[in-house]
Amino acid sequence: xxxxxxxxxxxREAAIHKEGPLLILAGAGSGKxxxxxxxxxxxxxxxxxxxxxxxxxxxxxxxxxxxxDRVEDLIGAGVNMWxxxxxxxxxxxxxxxxxxxxxxxxxxxxxxxxxxVVIKNCIKEQNVDEKKYPPAYVxxxxxxCKEKGISPAKFGQExxxxxxxxxxxxxxxxxxxxxxxxxxxxxDDLILRTVQLFEKDDEVLAYYQDRxxxxxxxxxxxxxxxxxxxxxxxxxxxxxxxxxxxxDQCIYQWRGADIKNIxxxxxDFKNTKVIKLEQNYRSHGNILEAAHSVIENNKGRxxxxxxxxxxxxxxxxxxxxxxxxxxxxxxxQEIDRLRTGELKYKDFAILYRTNAQSRTFEEALSARxxxxxxxxxxxxxxxxxxxxxxxxxxxVQNTADDxxxxxxxxxxxxxxxxxxxxxxxxxxxxxxxxxxxxxxDEEIVDGLPSKAVESIKExxxxxxxxxxxxxxxxxxxxxxxxxxxxxxxKSLEQQDTVEAEGRVENLLEFKxxxxxxxxxxxxxxxxxxxxxxxxxAEIDNHDADENAVVxxxxxxxxxxxxxxxxxxxxxxxxxxxxxSLEKPGGIDEERRLCYVGMTxxxxxxxxxxxxxxxxxxxxxxxxxxxxLKELDKSLVDGDAIYQKKSMSGTSLNGFPGNYRxxxxxxxxxxxxxxGEIFRPFDQLKYIKENQRTSQSxxxxxxxxxxxxxxxxxxxxxxxSVDGSTITIAFDSVGVKKLAKDLAPxxxx
Ligand code: ATP
Ligand code: MG
Numbered sequence: 196x197x198x199x200x201x202x203x204x205x206x207r208e209a210a211i212h213k214e215g216p217l218l219i220l221a222g223a224g225s226g227k228x229x230x231x232x233x234x235x236x237x238x239x240x241x242x243x244x245x246x247x248x249x250x251x252x253x254x255x256x257x258x259x260x261x262x263x264d265r266v267e268d269l270i271g272a273g274v275n276m277w278x279x280x281x282x283x284x285x286x287x288x289x290x291x292x293x294x295x296x297x298x299x300x301x302x303x304x305x306x307x308x309x310x311x312v313v314i315k316n317c318i319k320e321q322n323v324d325e326k327k328y329p330p331a332y333v334x335x336x337x338x339x340c341k342e343k344g345i346s347p348a349k350f351g352q353e354x355x356x357x358x359x360x361x362x363x364x365x366x367x368x369x370x371x372x373x374x375x376x377x378x379x380x381x382x383d384d385l386i387l388r389t390v391q392l393f394e395k396d397d398e399v400l401a402y403y404q405d406r407x408x409x410x411x412x413x414x415x416x417x418x419x420x421x422x423x424x425x426x427x428x429x430x431x432x433x434x435x436x437x438x439x440x441x442x443d444q445c446i447y448q449w450r451g452a453d454i455k456n457i458x459x460x461x462x463d464f465k466n467t468k469v470i471k472l473e474q475n476y477r478s479h480g481n482i483l484e485a486a487h488s489v490i491e492n493n494k495g496r497x498x499x500x501x502x503x504x505x506x507x508x509x510x511x512x513x514x515x516x517x518x519x520x521x522x523x524x525x526x527x528q529e530i531d532r533l534r535t536g537e538l539k540y541k542d543f544a545i546l547y548r549t550n551a552q553s554r555t556f557e558e559a560l561s562a563r564x565x566x567x568x569x570x571x572x573x574x575x576x577x578x579x580x581x582x583x584x585x586x587x588x589x590x591v592q593n594t595a596d597d598x599x600x601x602x603x604x605x606x607x608x609x610x611x612x613x614x615x616x617x618x619x620x621x622x623x624x625x626x627x628x629x630x631x632x633x634x635x636d637e638e639i640v641d642g643l644p645s646k647a648v649e650s651i652k653e654x655x656x657x658x659x660x661x662x663x664x665x666x667x668x669x670x671x672x673x674x675x676x677x678x679x680x681x682x683x684x685k686s687l688e689q690q691d692t693v694e695a696e697g698r699v700e701n702l703l704e705f706k707x708x709x710x711x712x713x714x715x716x717x718x719x720x721x722x723x724x725x726x727x728x729x730x731x732a733e734i735d736n737h738d739a740d741e742n743a744v745v746x747x748x749x750x751x752x753x754x755x756x757x758x759x760x761x762x763x764x765x766x767x768x769x770x771x772x773x774x775s776l777e778k779p780g781g782i783d784e785e786r787r788l789c790y791v792g793m794t795x796x797x798x799x800x801x802x803x804x805x806x807x808x809x810x811x812x813x814x815x816x817x818x819x820x821x822x823l824k825e826l827d828k829s830l831v832d833g834d835a836i837y838q839k840k841s842m843s844g845t846s847l848n849g850f851p852g853n854y855r856x857x858x859x860x861x862x863x864x865x866x867x868x869x870g871e872i873f874r875p876f877d878q879l880k881y882i883k884e885n886q887r888t889s890q891s892x893x894x895x896x897x898x899x900x901x902x903x904x905x906x907x908x909x910x911x912x913x914x915s916v917d918g919s920t921i922t923i924a925f926d927s928v929g930v931k932k933l934a935k936d937l938a939p940x941x942x943x
Contacts, residue, residue, distance in 0.1 A: 196241065198269050202226075202233060209470045210234040212437070213242060216430075216464035219439040220457070222501045223486070223794035224477030227439040228754060231411055232262055234437065235276075236269035238409055246276035250407040250429070253280055254414050258754055262413070277407075281422050282382060285389040289380070292399050296392050298378055305374065305381045310334055317369040323362055331690045333366050340367065341383035342419045342451045344390070347371055386421045393428045404432035414754065415440035415460070419451040427463065436464060442497060443490050446750060446788045448780070458497075475501040477756050479508025481830045482800045486793040488827035493783045511793075511800045513823070513833030518807040519552075519764075520711075523559035525803065526761050530744060531563055533759065533799075540566055544745045544757040546792050548770040550575075551700045551810065552763065553746050554708070566743035570751060576728070580687075580698040581705060585728065587677045591661045592721050595629040604630075607686035609654065610647035631658070650682070657681055664934045669907040670724045671709045672939045678702065699811075706812030718907075749792040760796035762789075765804040766817040789822045802826075897921060897935075897942070906939040 199207055206226050209219050210233040219227050235251060238244040253259045263278045277284060286304070293300050305313070314330045314337075317323075340350055347368040354360030374380065380388060393400040410430050412418070415438035418426070430436035438460060445454045461467045475483050480503055487500060516522035530543050545556055554575040560567045575581065583606050586599035594600075601620075605611040623633045633639055634655050640648055657680045661673055668676075678684045684702070687695045712727065713719050745757070764770050770789070775781030793800060808817050897903070901913040903923060911925035921935045933940075 196237075198236060199233060202230065203472075203474055205470055205472050206230045206233070209437075209472075210237050211241075212468060212470075213238070214435055216434055216460075216467040217437040218457075218460045218467050218469045219437070219472065220441065220469060220497075220499075221439075221472035222441055222443060222475065222499055223791065224475045224483075224756065225472035225501055226474075226476055227441070227472065228258075228262070228413055229265070230472070231413060231437065231439055232265040232269060235266050235411065239270055239274070244409060246274045248406060248408040249276050249411070250284065250409070251276070251278040251411040252284060252413070252426070253278070254417060254753075255751075256280060256283075258413065259283075281425070282385050285385040285425070288389050288403065289385065289392070292392055292396070293388070295396050295399060296388060297375075298380070298388075301378075303377070303379045304385070305379045307334075307382075310381050313373050314366065314370055317366050317373065321362075321365055321369060323366065326689055328362060328366065329690050331694065333363060333370075336363055337367050337370060338381075338383050339451065341381075341387045342421050344387065344421060344424070383421075386425055390421055390424045390428065393425075400428060401432070403429055408433045408435055410436045412436075412438045413440075414444075416442055416445040416454060416457045417447045417452040417753075418456050420453055420456075423453070423456045430464070434464065443493070443499075443787055444753065444791050446753065446784060446791055448784050449778075471499065473499070473501055475503045476505075477797055478503065478794060478800075479505050479798055481507050481510050482793065482796050485511045485800070485826055485830045486790050488830070489786060489793065489822050489825050490790040492825050493786050509799060510830055510832035511802060511826070513765075513831050514801065514803045515819070515833075516803055516805045519555050519805045519809060520559070522763055522803050522805045523555040526556065526763065526801070527559040527563045527565060529761075529801065530560075530565055530759075538758055539742050540744050541742045542758040543761070544747070544752065544755075544759070544795065545761045545763065546747060546749045546752050546795060547762070548749060548764055548772060548788075549700065550697065550748060551704045552769075554704060556746055556763075560744060566741060567746055568741070568743045570745055570747040575701070575704075578698075578701055580702050583683065584674070584678065584702060584705065585725075587658070587681060587683075588673065588721065589725060590631065590658050591665055591673060591677070592725055594631040594658060594662055597623070597630045600630045600634075603681075604651075604654075607682050609650040610644050611651070615644060615647070631655070635659070654681055660934060660937055664937050665721050667907065667931060667933050668937065668939065669713060670719055670721055671706065671713060672906060672937075673721060674706060674709055676937065703812030704810060707809040707814075710809065710812075710814075749788050752795050753791055756795055756797055758797045759799040759801075760792070761801045761803065762792050763803045763805075764808075765802050765820040765823050766808065767820055768817070769808070769810070770820055771822070786822065802831075897940075902943050903940045904943045905933075910943065 199210060202210055203226075206229070209217060209230045212234070219230060221227055231251070235249060238249065239246055251259075251262060253262060259278050259280055263274070266274055266276075266278070277287075279287070289298070289302070290300060293302055311330050311334065314333050315325070318325050318328060318330065318333070340346075345353075347364060350367055351361075351364040355364055374384070393403070407429055410426065412426060417440075426436065426438075438457070440457045442454055442457055445452060445457075448454065461469065478486075483501055483503055490496070514522070514525050516525055526545060530540070533543075534540060547553065547556075553569055557567065557569070557575055569575075576585075583603055586596075586602040589596050589599040590603070597620075601616060604616060619630060619633060619639075622639070623630050626633065634651060637652075640651050640655070643651060657677070661668070661676060665673060684699070687699050687702075708728070709724065712724055716723070749762070762770075771782055771785035775785045778784075802823065804817065804819050804823070806816060807814060897913050897916050899913055899915060902910065903913060904910050905923070905925065908923075908925040908931065909927045911923040911931075913921060914924050914930070915922045916935070919935050920932050921938060921940075922930060922932050923940070924930045
């Protein structure tokens with residue numbers, strides 16, 4: 196029992212608790228997960244319980260793998276036991292017993308892409324307006340219902356009185372029929388159907404109740420209602436259920452997690468033994484105190500405070516950077532500086548609020564040759580929307596690029612399926628033409644599926660126009676134009692989902708990339724830009740186990756720990772994020788996220804913010820996060836917080852005036868324009884307005900002698916207007932003939 200000696204008395208008490216419900220409620224880094232793994236080892240080694248009778252549930256595959264490794268370390272052998280996520284545990288059960296609830300055993304699992312296809316078909320069949328009921332929106336309601344166990348019939352009873360309710364009810368019912376008919380389940384079904392199986396079939400339930408005599412759930416605070424039902428049903432017979440969690444770390448309410456599950460545990464399971472762990476083993480004293488000083492501001496939390504006998508350690512470092520590039524540069528520099536000691540690259544983590552922030556860090560780290568990997572998200576340049584828009588830009592650059600054309604021909608949807616594309620490819624190769632060339636042939640396009648004809652023509656015309664005019668346009672103008680005129684932005688907007696919003700954020704963020712390069716080189720050409728991006732995007736993928744700095748969101752860092760943690764972007768609107776401010780309790784959830792982020796740090800914690808931030812394609816002065824204000828100042832080392840600095844007169848580099856909404860930046864009382872709240876969808880307005888302004892210039896209201904200003908070439912004088920061409924003598928580049936439709940000009 197040597198392995199138990201390491202535990203403190205409370206941990207030990209929990210680890211050797213054998214029968215009856217057990218709740219381990221404790222703050223971050225107090226050894227909850229370790230205690231659970233020790234308990235598994237104890238049950239197996241000391242109590243002679245077969246691993247066959249134990250079920251341990253976690254939230255992520257990574258957490259499941261870590262727990263398995265830790266248990267194996269303790270008992271010194273490979274164990275064949277169920278240490279699984281909720282989804283994989285349910286999937287295993289259903290693979291054995293699905294027939295009992297009317298599915299065959301070989302049912303298929305539909306992923307979100309499949310779900311979208313199904314719901315789209317339902318929308319079409321029921322003649323519902325897809326614009327008013329975007330697929331992703333309907334799916335989110337369905338998912339919500341399934342998490343709560345609301346069947347289509349019940350949904351109909353509760354919401355059937357109004358038109359919207361009736362429509363969604365119809366779609367939900369149709370969606371369920373299709374899945375049933377196809378012998379398919381979506382992810383929510385995996386849990387819901389298992390619960391239904393248990394409720395309906397006593398024999399199956401009895402089998403699993405007998406099998407899993409000891410059940411353990413990590414991160415219990417993030418369970419939703421259906422997951423709770425699953426656990427409750429399984430545990431009812433033996434009542435040997437052990438859950439561990441921390442109400443201060445509930446960060447998934449937006450996805451249906453119900454904090455009540457952990458708060459009501461004692462009521463739910465009679466004779467629960469509650470063990471609180473109060474010693475933190477992870478973090479140095481100052482880090483822990485700092486994290487407390489923030490979380491204390493949440494109302495209605497159960498009072499608990501951790502102590503540590505670790506040294507106080509260094510204070511939390513705060514750096515207020517000039518802008519996000521300076522922020523990233525500072526972090527990369529600190530990593531380089533500290534790495535020379537005992538610390539390795541993999542001991543550093545940069546934990547940000549949103550994936551869109553990763554790009555600047557990727558660049559700053561590459562610039563110093565620091566290896567890194569982006570976890571739980573996709574590297575910025577690998578993201579679908581970035582690849583799509585780059586494919587459009589590559590086509591404008593080089594219309595012969597068949598690969599890029601194939602990527603975007605049906606992106607957004609234009610009614611071109613794989614088969615049609617294959618036919619086009621064959622034809623192009625027979626005619627020895629590029630795909631694009633082929634599509635400039637009207638006869639060919641007219642022969643396409645009828646719904647595709649118009650949209651393909653528009654797409655071809657857009658690419659052609661920009662391709663001809665590319666030398667006369669700034670890269671950022673080409674970018675805006677493509678996003679709008681290809682319908683790409685619109686299709687994202689129509690989806691109106693969190694996911695689509697994330698994509699829009701990333702696209703706006705890409706605009707910051709372009710501005711950066713245009714700042715350095717105002718005459719930047721499309722080909723130069725594409726080359727530079729290609730170089731960054733090519734940097735190889737790092738091996739998962741490699742010694743590399745880790746980049747991820749604070750959400751995905753739950754349960755993990757790192758010697759050195761950086762939390763960038765401590766600014767209102769970013770963290771706490773603007774979305775949170777709109778929801779009741781949203782700010783508290785953000786604060787819990789802040790607590791989760793800070794408590795990942797073992798030895799050093801850095802918080803940073805940028806005075807000027809370009810994010811989602813918009814530059815503005817920022818206001819320091821309210822969480823910084825809540826921090827106990829005596830624990831912080833660094834630039835004075837709320838430093839008063841007059842920023843007036845500083846130009847917003849590279850940001851053309853027409854992107855800035857004067858009404859947006861509320862004059863802050865601390866000298867900057869502050870209080871900015873980022874709203875990706877709102878910002879689309881500016882891109883679109885910019886397009887409209889350039890569009891309106893085509894009205895032919897230019898006359899010889901008009902003075903104009905062009906976004907790339909500066910001021911000039913109109914010398915002739917002829918049909919679709921306008922000829923301008925510029926002070927900077929001399930006489931240019933431009934396409935009137937596209938020229939980014941304004942009368943002055
Ligand atoms: P979180 O809330 O972040 O999930 P946790 O409560 O699950 O944290 P663990 O990850 O289990 O905490 O433990 C945090 C760290 O403390 C780990 O490095 C673990 O090895 C160490 N630790 C836990 N208990 C002890 C102990 N009794 N003695 C020494 N180290 C310990
Ligand atoms: Mg844990």
